[in-house]
Amino acid sequence: MTLVGDAGYCASPLSGQGTSLALVGGYVLAEELLKQDHRTAFAAYEARLRPFVVANQALATENPGGPASQESIERAKHAITL
Numbered sequence: 001m002t003l004v005g006d007a008g009y010c011a012s013p014l015s016g017q018g019t020s021l022a023l024v025g026g027y028v029l030a031e032e033l034l035k036q037d038h039r040t041a042f043a044a045y046e047a048r049l050r051p052f053v054v055a056n057q058a059l060a061t062e063n064p065g066g067p068a069s070q071e072s073i074e075r076a077k078h079a080i081t082l
Contacts, residue, residue: 017056017076025049027082052080 028049032041055076059068 055079
């Protein structure tokens with residue numbers, strides 16, 4: 001079993017990245033499942049997606065109550081290659 005979207009990544013509403021995480025997560029999971037059996041695909045999905053999720057989750061905590069820095073937003077945008 002795997003989780004995608006808010007159930008899988010627990011992004012804070014302050015990050016503003018819930019939809020992006022859900023769409024990218026679903027895309028990456030589908031791509032990995034097309035290439036290999038589900039056990040291998042789940043491990044590859046985890047390895048590819050984790051840095052992207054971590055970068056996006058961090059957007060909510062770097063400046064509580066205020067916006068994330070432009071540098072952090074750019075880093076999160078480029079944390080995964082599709």
